[in-house]
Amino acid sequence: MDKILEYSMKCPVCGNRFTVSDYLYEAPYIGKLLLSSGICGNCGYKWSDVRLAESRGPRRITYTVEKPDDLNALVIRSSSAKLMIPELGVEITPGYIAQGYITTVEGIIIDVYEKAEFICKNSNTASNNCRKKLEELKKALNASIRFTVVIEDPIGVSTIVSSRAKEEPLERSEKDY
Known part of the structure; x- marks a missing residue:
């Protein structure tokens, strides 16, 4: 190095x-x-x-999890990238002190689960919606539900290391600039 x-x-x-x-x-x-x-x-x-x-230019990377082995795909998310899991209502957006990281799909789900669990435990009302969200995340951790990881990176330096990950140019609109 x-x-x-x-x-x-x-x-x-x-x-x-x-x-x-x-x-x-x-x-x-x-x-x-x-x-x-x-x-x-x-x-x-x-x-x-x-x-x-x-950089490979602005990119959208899409990866579908269908079985437990799919959770092992390596994810490199830059500090400028937005990560979404639409089926689970997850959206991680870059902010002022955002940091990039290397993890797996499983690592992302664990991180989201831990944060959601913390919020649920520390909210004034333990809502039914909160419990349902945690149950969905547990199912995702076991790959018992199908879900998609989407990364949108305006500088094109993020990736998902898998032959099944699909990359395409990210179309930018004027409001993005």
Whole structure:
């Protein structure tokens, strides 16, 4: 892994500046990745980001989960990408301090489940809708329901590593700029 750049960033938590280092890494089956990391020396905030080093232009990636093995597909989501699972009502949108990550489809479902469970436990009313959403996510974790993962990346550096993932150009409208 080669360090290619070092720069200063303002901490989104405390406002102090800290150093971020960028590394270029050649990953098997994936290609070149740009990994970024830094830690604020004042408050301990950790910044990390991962993305493909080479853009393929704005892309939409679609991947359908039909069986348990499909949950093992590797997902590289850049900090600029929107991730959706329409059948489950999941939408993860990029924000000011969004970070890219490498995980699996299963890892995404687990993360969404944990966040939904936290919200359900800490809301004033344990709604029936909340319980239903958690049940749907459990079914998705077992691949007992079919669902689709969609990534829309305006800079084209996200991917799903699977021969069954479909990529297409992402059409942009004027309101996106």
